[in-house]
Amino acid sequence: MRRPSPLPQAPAPRGGAAGGSPAPDGVSTATMTGPLIVEPHEVQPVAPVIPLSAPHARPDMASSTGESPDADDPAIRIRDVWSATRARRKALRAEVRRFTGRQRRRRMLWVAVAASVLLLVLTTLALAYSPLFAVERIRVVGAEQLDAATVEAALSDELGTPLPLVDESAVKAALVSFPLVQTYTLEARPPHELIVRIVERMPIGLIQTRAGYTLVDAAGVVLSTTETPTAGRPLLTVSGGTGSRAFAATAQVMRSLPASIRDQVTAISATTADDVTLTLGGTNSQVVWGSADQSALKAKVLETTMRSRPPASVSEYDVSSPAAIVVR
Numbered sequence: 010m011r012r013p014s015p016l017p018q019a020p021a022p023r024g025g026a027a028g029g030s031p032a033p034d035g036v037s038t039a040t041m042t043g044p045l046i047v048e049p050h051e052v053q054p055v056a057p058v059i060p061l062s063a064p065h066a067r068p069d070m071a072s073s074t075g076e077s078p079d080a081d082d083p084a085i086r087i088r089d090v091w092s093a094t095r096a097r098r099k100a101l102r103a104e105v106r107r108f109t110g111r112q113r114r115r116r117m118l119w120v121a122v123a124a125s126v127l128l129l130v131l132t133t134l135a136l137a138y139s140p141l142f143a144v145e146r147i148r149v150v151g152a153e154q155l156d157a158a159t160v161e162a163a164l165s166d167e168l169g170t171p172l173p174l175v176d177e178s179a180v181k182a183a184l185v186s187f188p189l190v191q192t193y194t195l196e197a198r199p200p201h202e203l204i205v206r207i208v209e210r211m212p213i214g215l216i217q218t219r220a221g222y223t224l225v226d227a228a229g230v231v232l233s234t235t236e237t238p239t240a241g242r243p244l245l246t247v248s249g250g251t252g253s254r255a256f257a258a259t260a261q262v263m264r265s266l267p268a269s270i271r272d273q274v275t276a277i278s279a280t281t282a283d284d285v286t287l288t289l290g291g292t293n294s295q296v297v298w299g300s301a302d303q304s305a306l307k308a309k310v311l312e313t314t315m316r317s318r319p320p321a322s323v324s325e326y327d328v329s330s331p332a333a334i335v336v337r
């Protein structure tokens with residue numbers, strides 16, 4: 010505590026000692042010219058006295074006395090600072106929860122949806138790969154020249170296999186033994202059916218070789234070989250073999266013919282790509298086709314002409330120029 014500063018001495022009166030003014034109340038002086046003496050019991054404190062030993066002294070009161078509170082007091086640090094920090098954190102968490110409530114609900118909804126979808130997928134996969142979806146029937150679709158029952162018997166090894174585990178390489182190996190199969194697709198039809206859709210090759214005729222008569226398709230693929238000509242298949246006489254342009258033109262012409270005309274063709278000859286000639290059975294009528302250009306139009310004109318002029322009354326149809334067909 011700051012000690013009060015001493016009072017200043019009163020100046021000596023201008024009058025003499027006898028003519029001086031009386032002394033103030035409570036002040037005892039020997040003479041007015043001597044020093045001013047203050048009695049101890051009459052001293053008034055300049056500022057309120059605050060005991061320093063008080064544990065909860067107010068900061069403003071301490072500052073008024075010029076002293077600061079004890080910064081090293083452990084009771085104040087733990088109880089006040091730590092409690093205030095916890096209250097601030099609690100209030101902050103409450104505010105965060107209040108402002109992020111909608112986002113948290115949306116996130117929980119998405120998590121629930123994702124979990125449901127995942128559970129559904131896992132359940133479906135578990136059932137699909139189980140014996141509950143094993144192959145019990147194989148059905149061949151698209152077989153016209155082939156015997157569907159024979160193809161199904163060749164694929165019988167896949168019976169009892171779960172549909173997702175059908176071995177495509179094994180199916181391919183089984184279908185290779187059928188040259189007429191050009192392409193195929195597999196279709197699983199739960200719970201127990203496997204469908205094999207095949208596209209057959211289209212034979213265009215027979216080529217005579219040393220081994221006999223070889224049936225080929227439009228790409229020159231050998232489908233079968235027999236010692237005698239197969240009934241209903243035209244005989245091909247083409248220069249240059251299956252890799253020549255003459256053979257390619259012949260194959261294109263045969264593929265463009267409608268079934269009503271193609272079934273009547275017994276022979277096809279071509280030395281170049283521009284002189285394809287067809288022979289119709291029964292009457293041996295000739296069809297001069299020329300090149301394979303505009304084959305679709307030529308086939309349509311020929312079919313119309315044959316209705317009005319049957320092959321029995323005609324020796325030759327010249328459709329090399331479809332705009333001006335010649336009938337002899």
